Every structure is written in structure tokens, then in C-alpha cells.
Amino acid sequence: MPPKKKVAALILKKKDIPKLVRQLTQVLTVYGPVANQSQFKFDTITDGSQLRLDYDTTILPPKKFFIPPTEDMVTFSQSPTLTIHDTLAQSDIESLWNGKRFLVFGVHSCDLAAIKFHDLILTQIYPDPYRTRRREEGIIIGLNCLLPCEDSFCKSAGTLHTTDSADLMLTELDNTYYVDVLTETGRKVVEFCKILFSPASTEQTKLVKKTLTQRNQTFPDPLDSFEEIPSQFDASYEAEMWNRLGRRCFGCGACTMVCPTCFCFDVSDRVELNLKEGARVRKWDSCQLVDFALVAGGHNFRPTIPSRVRFRIYHKFWIEPEQINQIGCVGCGRCTRACPADIDMIELLSDIQKGGN
Amino acid sequence: MSTGKPKPVVALYGLTCCAGCQLEILNLEDDLLDILGHINLVQFRMGSSATHPGPYDVCFVEGSVTNEAELTRLKELRENSKILVAMGACATTGGVNAIRNGRNIEEFKQSVYGDASHVNTFPQILPLKSHVKIDYELQGCPISGQEFVEFLTALLTGAEPREKNYAVCVECRMKENVCLMKEGELCLGPITRAGCGALCPSLGFPCEGCWGPVPQANVESEIDMFSQKGASFDLVVRKFRMFNASAEEFMKQLKRRLNIEWL
Numbered sequence: 001m002p003p004k005k006k007v008a009a010l011i012l013k014k015k016d017i018p019k020l021v022r023q024l025t026q027v028l029t030v031y032g033p034v035a036n037q038s039q040f041k042f043d044t045i046t047d048g049s050q051l052r053l054d055y056d057t058t059i060l061p062p063k064k065f066f067i068p069p070t071e072d073m074v075t076f077s078q079s080p081t082l083t084i085h086d087t088l089a090q091s092d093i094e095s096l097w098n099g100k101r102f103l104v105f106g107v108h109s110c111d112l113a114a115i116k117f118h119d120l121i122l123t124q125i126y127p128d129p130y131r132t133r134r135r136e137e138g139i140i141i142g143l144n145c146l147l148p149c150e151d152s153f154c155k156s157a158g159t160l161h162t163t164d165s166a167d168l169m170l171t172e173l174d175n176t177y178y179v180d181v182l183t184e185t186g187r188k189v190v191e192f193c194k195i196l197f198s199p200a201s202t203e204q205t206k207l208v209k210k211t212l213t214q215r216n217q218t219f220p221d222p223l224d225s226f227e228e229i230p231s232q233f234d235a236s237y238e239a240e241m242w243n244r245l246g247r248r249c250f251g252c253g254a255c256t257m258v259c260p261t262c263f264c265f266d267v268s269d270r271v272e273l274n275l276k277e278g279a280r281v282r283k284w285d286s287c288q289l290v291d292f293a294l295v296a297g298g299h300n301f302r303p304t305i306p307s308r309v310r311f312r313i314y315h316k317f318w319i320e321p322e323q324i325n326q327i328g329c330v331g332c333g334r335c336t337r338a339c340p341a342d343i344d345m346i347e348l349l350s351d352i353q354k355g356g357n
Numbered sequence: 358m359s360t361g362k363p364k365p366v367v368a369l370y371g372l373t374c375c376a377g378c379q380l381e382i383l384n385l386e387d388d389l390l391d392i393l394g395h396i397n398l399v400q401f402r403m404g405s406s407a408t409h410p411g412p413y414d415v416c417f418v419e420g421s422v423t424n425e426a427e428l429t430r431l432k433e434l435r436e437n438s439k440i441l442v443a444m445g446a447c448a449t450t451g452g453v454n455a456i457r458n459g460r461n462i463e464e465f466k467q468s469v470y471g472d473a474s475h476v477n478t479f480p481q482i483l484p485l486k487s488h489v490k491i492d493y494e495l496q497g498c499p500i501s502g503q504e505f506v507e508f509l510t511a512l513l514t515g516a517e518p519r520e521k522n523y524a525v526c527v528e529c530r531m532k533e534n535v536c537l538m539k540e541g542e543l544c545l546g547p548i549t550r551a552g553c554g555a556l557c558p559s560l561g562f563p564c565e566g567c568w569g570p571v572p573q574a575n576v577e578s579e580i581d582m583f584s585q586k587g588a589s590f591d592l593v594v595r596k597f598r599m600f601n602a603s604a605e606e607f608m609k610q611l612k613r614r615l616n617i618e619w620l
Contacts, residue, residue, distance in 0.1 A: 275510070
């Protein structure tokens with residue numbers, strides 16, 4: 001939603017980040033990037049010093065806050081008679097502040113684009129009440145990338161500039177963050193912590209524009225004509241490249257687990273050991289797994305690894321553009337970073353562009 | 358289970374193994390009383406000295422068949438049980454017992470026992486399903502207590518227990534671990550069945566494959582990746598054979614790719 005009135009850009013001092021976090025954690029659960037062994041992940045922040053806004057990327061995207069890896073959809077209980085509780089209606093899910101429950105700090109543009117992509121599919125086209133509720137309960141503070149991360153191709157994918165789905169957008173500027181207020185919710189956050197924000201000067205605004213323009217020029221752009229990949233698919237559909245990839249691919253599903261735009265899930269029932277209570281659970285699923293396209297009667301629509309590798313790419317670069325007029329890839333590069341067989345998405349897409357042989 | 362119905366008669370047996378799977382069940386302290394509320398556990402050597410001749414509704418067997426007496430025992434248990442479950446790596450893949458496969462058993466006996474004239478053991482260890490019909494398998498060295506509880510719950514409610522036909526990587530990524538393959542380690546996670554919750558990788562140790570091969574395991578690619586990381590043939594073979602020396606597809610590929618005669 002657009003802000004009710006235009007709010008001038010603001011400045012937040014880096015040294016005030018812990019104060020901001022302290023203030024926000026009083027009313028919201030705050031998530032942000034933290035160190036995770038040699039990499040980073042989004043996790044709960046209780047102290048501003050945990051925040052690593054210098055992170056390059058995270059293993060899992062912030063998708064996990066809107067579609068958790070596993071989630072109870074309904075719980076049931078048989079004492080004394082069968083009752084079913086819709087988890088959506090449960091009162092333990094309390095709004096902590098202005099209808100919001102949590103805030104994700106420092107989301108990069110590629111992930112903002114992916115959240116927007118899910119808004120389209122999972123709120124507008126196929127309304128998913130669980131994801132929609134979490135989305136309504138969450139506040140997003142975006143963070144412009146000033147340095148490219150390895151294996152990503154956000155500039156080619158056209159997501160480098162995205163501020164969609166952010167309530168506030170930060171850009172690092174020396175010892176401060178330049179803050180764009182993008183939504184009414186963003187304005188409320190600033191209002192709630194107003195002592196920490198000051199108006200940005202004209203010079204600072206100019207400097208941010210210059211910084212971002214320079215950034216746009218220096219970021220790598222490894223894939224020409226990314227948006228034409230869908231039309232190049234027909235030529236490569238039967239190509240040798242899929243067998244070649246299939247020989248390397250483990251079908252392990254790591255790429256889809258870490259993908260910010262993948263949204264497939266499986267539904268199963270969990271019964272507690274007391275045999276009186278249980279839950280209907282949904283869990284991330286993956287088109288790369290052998291059981292994914294297995295149907296009653298034992299037929300499997302995609303019984304081999306090469307057929308599944310191709311399907312994943314086909315879905316993102318052909319089916320989704322056909323269905324919703326958008327490529328289902330934001331160029332974050334997580335699949336490349338996660339692949340134990342070292343399959344490189346940039347290389348793979350270049351191969352499609354070359355006709356697949 | 359509805360009240361009034363007799364509780365199913367359940368037995369736990371061990372063949373040649375470390376009994377770690379039974380220990381894993383004994384370790385389910387928070388759940389044991391609930392479990393005993395649902396089943397009549399008549400044979401569980403690690404928990405009770407009581408014995409029961411059968412028949413059993415469900416019989417769990419851990420360990421490998423290493424001699425004639427154990428083979429006879431397994432066949433008896435099969436005849437005596439409505440549902441027979443192979444429990445743990447020794448029973449489902451042969452586990453570490455199968456390291457002898459393809460090697461000279463006399464040398465092994467000599468090096469372990471010295472004078473081994475009294476040791477009567479098969480030269481080859483096979484999964485229990487190679488000897489008798491097995492209804493279900495619980496993988497792992499040892500099994501996961503949680504998977505045991507989930508399996509039992511499914512049986513008790515009449516649901517079909519769901520197999521995890523996917524690799525450890527699924528659980529490992531969901532836990533947001535750094536991929537050890539990417540860190541240069543030799544991890545069997547991509548070709549190993551999930552179920553452990555990525556236990557070893559979550560603690561920084563590469564997967565050793567104790568849950569056995571995942572369906573459609575891409576063994577060739579794993580050998581390639583290990584070789585690219587500088588692993589010697591000997592190390593690759595040791596990795597693959599630690600828990601999976603009886604996995605035919607694994608051995609066939611190793612033999613073909615690494616040109617190793619004895620496999």
C-alpha cells in the first residue's frame with residue numbers, strides 16, 4: 001500500500017541500530033541475518049550486536065518466515081469426541097503491535113522480489129490463507145546490496161533494483177543508513193522509534209543516488225537477454241544438456257529447499273503417541289524428489305533424475321511465464337551455492353541460450 | 358487403539374550387532390510408558406529378561422545373519438510373526454558387518470581373533486530381506502528413536518508408514534547447515550536416505566551413509582565429486598563400504614569406475 005503522505009528520506013546512524021532493535025523487540029519478534037558457521041542465516045535477533053548487515057546471502061531465504069519448512073495446518077483431538085482446531089483461528093496467534101507480529105531486518109532485493117512473486121501466486125492467484133496471514137503479520141526492512149555476492153545474477157534477472165514488498169529500504173552510507181519509507185507500516189515503524197531517525201540532507205540523497213548508480217554499473221551481468229530464456233526453451237527441450245545435467249545431479253532437492261521462489265509442499269498427518277491427538281502438517285516438498293510426481297497406481301510422471309532436473313528449470317522459465325507472465329527465478333544464486341554436484345545456474349541458463357547442446 | 362481390543366504382541370530380537378538399536382529404544386524414556394500402554398512388549402532383552410515363544414503381531418529384528426544358527430532363528434521369527442521389521446543398518450544393509458564382503462574372511466578372522474578355529478561365520482553378509490520376506494525397514498546405525506515411535510504410531514493407527522525416499526540433503530538444508538560437500542568434505546548425504554535429521558552434518562561431520570542408499574542414488578556423480586575433492590580411490594572405497602558394502606548398486610559402480618577387481 002502506498003504511504004498516505006510522502007515522507008522525506010531519513011537517516012539512521014549505524015551506532016543506533018542496537019537501540020532500534022531493542023525498541024522493536026519490545027513489540028515484535030525481530031529476525032535478521034546472523035553468522036552461521038562460515039555463512040549466514042536469518043534468525044531471531046535479541047540484541048542488535050547479533051545483526052550482520054554486511055552479510056552476502058543466507059542459506060535459506062526469508063521465505064521461511066512466511067512459509068515455514070513444516071507447519072501444522074489443523075490440529076485434532078479425540079478427547080472425548082473428535083474436535084478439529086484450525087490453526088488459523090487459534091487465539092495464541094496474537095497481534096503484538098498494529099496487527100503485526102514480526103519484523104525481518106535486512107532483506108536484500110532478490111529476496112524482496114521473491115516475496116513479491118509469492119504475493120502474486122500465493123495471495124492473488126491461489127490464495128493460501130497460511131502464507132497470507134504470515135505475510136500480513138510481517139514487517140520487512142529491505143537493504144540495498146552494494147557488493148555482488150558470488151554466483152548471483154540479480155542484475156541479469158532484473159531484481160537488483162527491487163524494493164517491492166519492503167516497508168523500509170536501507171542503503172548504507174558511511175556511518176549511517178539512508179532510509180526510504182515505502183509504506184504506511186514503514187512510517188509507523190519510524191514513528192515508533194522516531195528519536196533514532198533524522199531527516200536526510202539533499203547532499204545525502206544525491207550521494208545515495210550516485211552510490212546506487214555506480215553499484216548498478218559495477219554489478220556483474222552474466223546472462224544477456226534473461227527475459228528471452230522462455231522463448232529459447234523449445235529449442236533445448238530435447239537437448240543433450242538435460243542428460244548431461246542428469247548424470248551429475250543427485251536429485252537431492254537442495255536447490256529447491258534453498259530457492260526463494262519454490263513453494264511446493266506435501267501434506268501428511270502426524271498422530272501423537274497418545275493416539276488421541278495429532279495434526280495435519282504441511283512440509284516443504286521438492287520436484288527433484290522421486291516421490292514428487294508419483295501417483296496412485298504407482299505411475300511416476302517424472303521417474304528419472306534428468307526429467308526432474310529439466311522440470312525444475314522448465315517450471316521456472318517456461319510454465320510460470322506462460323501462467324503468470326513472470327520468470328520464477330530472481331537470480332539470487334542460492335541453488336548454485338547449495339548444489340553438492342556443483343551445478344551452476346548461470347552455466348545452465350547459458351546452455352539453454354545456446355540451444356542446449 | 359480403541360479400548361477393549363487386546364494389545365498387539367510385540368517382540369524385539371537381536372542377531373549379530375552391537376545392540377545399539379535396542380539401546381536407542383531403551384533411551385526413549387519419556388515415551389516408554391506410553392508405548393507400553395499400547396503394546397504388549399513380550400521380548401526385549403535389553404529391557405527385560407522375560408522371554409516369549411510367539412507368535413508375535415510385530416517382530417523387530419536388529420543385527421545381521423552371520424551363521425547358520427542365526428539364519429534358522431530368522432526363519433523361525435518370520436514364521437512366527439505377522440509383521441517382520443528389519444531394524445538398523447546391520448539388518449537393512451548389512452551395516453559394518455558387511456565390510457568383510459569380497460575380502461578374505463580367513464584373514465579377517467585371524468586379525469580379529471588370532472586362533473579363530475572356533476569362529477563360525479559366513480564370508481558374506483546380506484540384508485535380512487535377502488534371507489526372508491521383510492515387511493518394513495527402519496534404517497540407521499543406530500535407528501532413530503523418533504522414527505521408531507512414528508513407525509509404531511502408524512501401525513497402531515492403521516496408517517501405512519511413510520518411507521523417506523529422499524536424501525539427507527533435504528533435512529540438512531532445512532536445518533540450514535553449511536553444505537559440507539561445498540566445504541570440501543566427503544559427505545555421503547546426497548546419496549543417503551534421510552531420517553536421521555542430518556545428525557552428523559548438523560554437528561559438523563560428513564554423512565557416513567548409515568541410513569543406506571536413497572532410491573536412485575547417483576553413485577557415479579558422488580564418486581566424481583569425491584575424486585574432484587582429491588580423495589584417493591582407497592578412501593572413496595572405504596567411505597562407500599563403511600555401511601553399504603552389501604549395496605549392489607554402490608559396489609557395481611565402484612568396481613566399474615575405479616576398476617577394482619575384488620569388489
